[in-house]
Amino acid sequence: MDGMKSGFFLNFYQKIRNNLKSEEIQAFTESNSNQERFNFAYRVSHVHDRLKIHRHERGSPLQPDKDEIFFYKDLKCAMEMKKVGNKFFQNQQWMEALNFYNKSYIMMPKENSTDISIIFANRSAVLYHTQQYDAALKEIERAVDENYPKDLMYKLKERKARCLLAKKNHVEALKAFQEDVKALDDSSLPHEKKMKLERDAQIMIKLMQKNLEIEAKTKKSLKTFQVKEAKKDKKEVVDRFICDAVSFEYTESEGRFAKAGKDIKLGTYLVQEKPHVACLLQIYSQTHCQTCFKRTNVPITCPNCADVIFCSEKCRDEALKTFHQFDFDFIGSLVYHNLQFTQFNAHEISELQYKGKGDVGTSTFIGGGLYPTVAFFNHSCDPGVVRYFNGNVIMVRALKHIPAGEVVAENYGPIFTQVAREERQAQLMKQYHFKCLCKPCLENWPMFREMDDNILRFRCDGHNRTCKNVLLVPLDVNEFMIKCIECGESTNIMKGLKALQDTDMIFKAATRLLEAGDTKNSLGKFVENLDLMDQSLVPPFRSYHLTQQGIRRCIIEFGNKTFL
Ligand SMILES: [Zn+2]
Ligand SMILES: [Zn+2]
Ligand SMILES: [Zn+2]
Ligand SMILES: [Zn+2]
Structure with a gap:
């Protein structure tokens, strides 16, 4: 902190310090000259916002020629940005990490192609972790094109394989795992670590082969x-x-x-x-x-x-x-x-x-x-x-x-x-x-708790019951002939209303049977209930789904069960 005893930077530093995250402060203080610090601070967007406030408070703009230098490529600064990105990455703060990798990439001089390739690779890791597999694959491609170090290539190949696996592209994933094994030969990892990674990749290869085999067999036999x-x-x-x-x-x-x-x-x-x-x-x-x-x-x-x-x-x-x-x-x-x-x-x-x-x-x-x-x-x-x-x-x-x-x-x-x-x-x-x-x-059906018990959903009888319209009828309706606005015909809902009264009783009986452990008869009652509702009403509505739940409940009882 020697270069920061007084003047503009001390003032500036104190003002922004509270806004910086600890890893940013570290990177900031590791910078050597005021120029570097300034470049760094400029690239950290929320610091930049503070800077604007600072300018405003000072009441006089900075020298315009100083402003321009911020847009030069700057290797040192780019590497700092990457470091901050890596720290965010380790904390699984994916969006922040990506943000800093982007800043680093933009500042990186074009001669440093290996560094650029590493930024691409890091971005692919963020995209992989946020399930953006297509974008991650694109980044991996860019990294390979940009001279990605051979001894690290196994990392990219493995990531590529996992992206393809997530996309269920088993054929390509298998190839990528095979490339991964080859790439491990070029790595400078200790022998033991290399062996472990290779074993893992070989297991994946076997899994993929087996899975492809099963898929092919099933398709054929179907x-x-x-x-x-x-x-x-x-x-x-x-x-x-x-x-x-x-x-x-x-x-x-x-x-x-x-x-x-x-x-x-x-x-x-x-x-x-x-x-x-x-x-x-x-x-x-x-x-x-x-x-x-x-x-x-x-x-x-x-x-x-x-x-x-x-x-x-x-x-x-x-x-x-x-x-x-x-x-x-x-x-x-x-x-x-x-x-x-x-x-x-x-x-x-x-x-x-x-x-x-x-x-x-x-x-x-x-x-x-x-x-x-x-x-x-x-x-x-x-x-x-x-x-x-x-x-x-x-x-x-x-x-x-x-x-x-x-x-x-x-x-x-x-x-x-x-x-x-x-x-x-x-x-x-x-x-x-x-x-x-x-x-x-x-159709954006309501969730169970949002369903309206005060509206009945009747099936339209129009055109010999081929009309698909649903007649929405308030529970306290006084008329029994409801006209459909789509087919123009009227439906008598009297029978439906009568059936609805019965369904209440049947549902209660089914529930009692289920609680008593009589699954078979309970299922029969639930099915009877659903049939009755299906004749005149159209889901979604509460008692329909409660009945379905009862049916599901009964059927599952036929499977594995144990009393602990
Ligand atoms: Zn055994
Ligand atoms: Zn859906
Ligand atoms: Zn109709
Ligand atoms: Zn057995």
Whole structure:
């Protein structure tokens, strides 16, 4: 601080000091000359704002020729900016980091191409961490073009691979991981560190290859798939059952997705599928069968180790023949490497756990598995299916009546009754990179708590019930013939009003049965209730969604459950 004993800079320094973050102060004081400090301060935008105030307070402008020098390239200053950017980066303050990398880049003399390439690489890291994968890939390309140091290249290749993986571009991601392994040869890392990184990359390569293999196999087998009968009540399960009412279609924009080939009734078994590969969480290795994931009180042991148990000799023999002899475990690697399941079309496997009497149960994650057929279902914020597990066999059943021709959608997380549209869309974009165009999103359906109980939503009977208009009728209506503004015909809502009175009673009866543990009869009542409402009313409205929730609740009861 020697050069700062008095005068303009001391004054200036004191004025801005309180506005600087500590890392900025450090960089500021590390600068050597007043000129450097001034350049630095100018580039820090909020300091610049202070400077303007300062000028204003002084009442006289600075020398104009001094102003001009701020726009010269300045290596020293650029490096300082980068340093500040790096500190923000370490604190995961991504936008601030990017801001300083940009300032550094703009100040950097063009001869320093290696430094420029490092700035590009740093920007790509920020963009990767903020899920802007396309922009990150562009930055990586720029860094490579600009003479990025060979011994650091492995970092860029790995980042490139992860961006591509996030974009679900598995073919290119595989190539990038292979390039990553090659680039590691040029690194100047200590041998041990190099070996570890290479091992990680090799695991990723194996994962990608395996995943591509499974994808290809599934696509092929779906084309020639013969419908098999589901043996849903027997212990034996076919590897895969797909209901013949479900057809898989393909479009360029949506990829492959499931559609109703004919009318699907509520409760219909749509898909039943064994996992291609699955992994049980280790904490369940002494309570659940390692092969089928069913809980057992009378385990069969493995002849060779004490790590796992089985529910039967059959499951044990199957394990010894197949997965249990390999150390390498697909899903285990996903979990270990902290990868998103969805990037590999994997699903979490769950179990309903009850703690004592009267507990409503908690759905608990016990493992993960790869279900290639289920991966083809698109998302809707108002899903048409519910899924649950028998051991590790996934069961997908219709949660509503789905007319022929409509998309059969599952749910990837946010449900419209619980999560606001903006939040749902942001979440789906961030995790799955698509803009949701489901009905609740397009029509901006209200969330459950926003639904208006004072307005009834009647179906228009016009044009032989082909009119799609919804008749909004206040609860205290006095007339029974409601005219539709779209088709001009009138609908008699008398029958609908009468049915509504019945639904209240049926709903209560269904709830009582569910609480008493009579799932089967409860489900019957809930379905009866939904049918009644479907005849004259149109969702969304509260009692409709409460009924759907009851149905979902009952169906899940058919899956894994345990009383702790
Ligand atoms: Zn088993
Ligand atoms: Zn063993
Ligand atoms: Zn949606
Ligand atoms: Zn109408």
